[in-house]
Amino acid sequence: MDNPLKKTCLHDLHVGLGAKMSPFAGFDMPIQYSGIIDEHNAVRHAVGVFDVSHMxxxxxxxxxxxxxxxxxxxxxxxxxxxxxxxxxxxxxxxxxxxxxxxxxxxxxxxxxxxxxxxxxxxxxxxxxxxxxxxxxxxxxxQSEAWGQIAVQGPGAETAVKDLLGFPEAANIAFYNFLDLERDGVRVILSRTGYTGEDGFEIYAAPDFIRACWQKLMDGGVKPCGLGCRDTLRFEAGLPLYGDELTADISPVMAGLGMFCKLDKPEFIGKSALEEQKSLGVARKLVGIELEDKAVPRNGYPVELEDGFEVGVVTTGYHSISLEKSLCFALVDSAYAALGTPLWVRVRKRSFPGIVVKKRFYQTKYKK
Amino acid sequence: MSKIAEGLLYSESHEWVRVDGNVAIIGVSDFAQAEMGDITYVEMPDVDDEVSAGEDFGALESVKTSSELVAPVSGRVVARNDELEDKPELINEDAYEAWIIKVEMSDKSELDKLMNAAAYTNIAG
Known part of the structure; x- marks a missing residue:
């Protein structure tokens, strides 16, 4: 299975901007341009744009x-x-x-x-x-036929209205979309994102998406890579498939039960979730805040004070916006309550921490 | 293209050594800092700790990854760069200025296993 990497419709523009490229989900994707911290802060405080055409x-x-x-x-x-x-x-x-x-x-x-x-x-x-x-x-x-960009941050609405010429963006509520036509091209404009900030995702044919990207670059919107996409979604408490959700991790274990409506008619997995809810699950996803600057990473063990292993880190960072070391971890349910002291082993030492809410950063969606 | 400073010795794991008598001043190469991206934390041994050639003596953390620091020589730590605790980004700014530890070498012949700048160019050019 050594398939050549796929390229999104914006690939050559990323290379032209000097992005650091890396394989992700079978695509050669931009990880960062100016730097993860700089891009992360642009989205939190101004506006950034991501190529998410791989979706x-x-x-x-x-x-x-x-x-x-x-x-x-x-x-x-x-x-x-x-x-x-x-x-x-x-x-x-x-x-x-x-x-x-x-x-x-x-x-x-x-x-x-x-x-x-x-x-x-x-x-x-x-x-x-x-x-x-x-x-x-x-x-x-139709994945191959659509390009997609995500314009994210407090300046996203202005960028989409003024730089891309979509005045109707102002009237779209969070988690709603418009189905538009521009110059004969179908455009789906939705108020969604994966950063914890206000923002829009724009779906259209590759040529249209390229033109949008160029207009945003000309308007000074910061290009952002997958590196800060991960730090932003992590701080906002959002799961990444493969880390916090897998074939072995149900939404109940991941703390996403609110997105599973057990009062609706039969759906695949419903009876399993009902059982998990009534009997409880062996492991739960928690947030942990460490006292030290050491950075927990995917796969690092979570322990009790005596070194007994009770879980594993799924994603961890020294948070850029909150300036502390944080992680998501899948732990034995007995240790999942808020305030529980837990230790994370980082190389040779274990660092003390405490179970906290997974939404580390106060999200700023426009309701 | 990363910068490779002349007059230093290099390890395959991208540490550099500046020899000052019996003391090895140790840091990481410009190639290493560029690969890591924004460095956010430097884990260092304490003064008087012993380090062994080929074994890790600390780590660098960037936003995205962790990377162990591997001792190019053996000996006793005689100094560490405490400025990096609050300003780990100094390594990104100038990897050859921002030394990490100084080691009093127990076996100077270990230096023979390291590369000079020209040889290091082959793996980090």
Whole structure:
């Protein structure tokens, strides 16, 4: 399996900007341009733009589209109105996570857009096909046909209105979108993101996305790489598939039960989640704040004072915005309560910490 | 293209050594700091700790990764650069100015295993 790396429609522009490139989810992606700290701070205090063209776009339509999506998705899409977006997961029957995703309810009846993680597009599409046999639906993986950028930060609305010429952006509420046409090109403009700040994600054909990127560069918006995308989402308490959600980590374990509606009709994984909720789960995802500057990393052991291992770090950083060492960790449920003292082993030493809320940073979404 | 300072010795794990009599002044190369990105934390041994050639004596943390510091020579730590505690970014600014520790060498022949600047160019050029 030595496939050549794929390139997004903005690849040559990243290289031209001098970005540090690295493989991610089968794509050659920009990790950073000016530096992770500089880019992170631009998004927190001004505005930055990310190339997220690697994300997957799977369209679902047909007479059974609503009931099918509701059957494979943990959240309840029935109350959705056109132009609305819902976050949730697709699960295996045992409650393990196939992927976490956004469902867009389009303006045409029985039309949905599923935006999935780049690393999971093929797996998700195969999973959806397999589950769809009893449903009258059409599945269409259009991931290759769409470019996508995320404009994020307190200055995002102004940038999208003034630099990209979308005055209607001001009227889009958080987790809503508009389906527009510009110069004959279909544009999906949604008020979403993965940073804990206000922001927009723009989906369109590659040429249109390239033109948008160029306008943002000319307007002084900072190009941001996957490096700070991870530090930003981490501080905002948002999970990354592969670290905080996996085939072995259910949303209940990850503390994402609020996105799983157990009061809706049958969906895949429902009975497993009901069991997990009533019997409890062996491990839970927690946030840990360390007293020291040592940085916990994925895979480092979490221990009690006597060195007994009770868990493992899934993501950790010396937080840029909060200036302290923080991590997410999957720990034995007995040690998951807020305020529990836990130690994280960083190389040869264990550093003391305390269980805190996973949303380390106060998010600033526009409601 | 990273900078390689003349007159220093280099290890394969990208530490540099400036020899001052019996003392080895140790830091990391410009290539290493560029690979790491913004350095946020330097874990250092205490003065009087013993370090052994080929074994780690501390670590660098950047936003994205951790990297162990490997001792190019053996001996006793006689000084450490405490300025790096509050200003780890000094390594990014000038990797050859921001030394990390000074070691009183127990076996100067270990220096023979290190590379000169020209040889190091082959792995970090």
């Amino acid at each position: 997957g776009e799977i369209f679902v339509s047909g007479p059974d589209a609503e009931s099918f999506v509701n059957y494979v998705f943990t959240n309840d899409i029935r109350p959705m109105v056109p132009g609305q977006i819902l976050y949730g997961m697709m699960l295996y029957h045992d409650g393990g996570t196939v992927d976490d995703l956004l469902v867009y309810k389009e303006f045409e009846p029985q039309h949905y857009l599923l935006v999935v993680n780049a690393s999971n597009v093929d797996k998700d599409y195969a999973w959806l096909r397999e589950q769809s046999e009893a449903f009258d639906v059409r599945l269409d993986d």
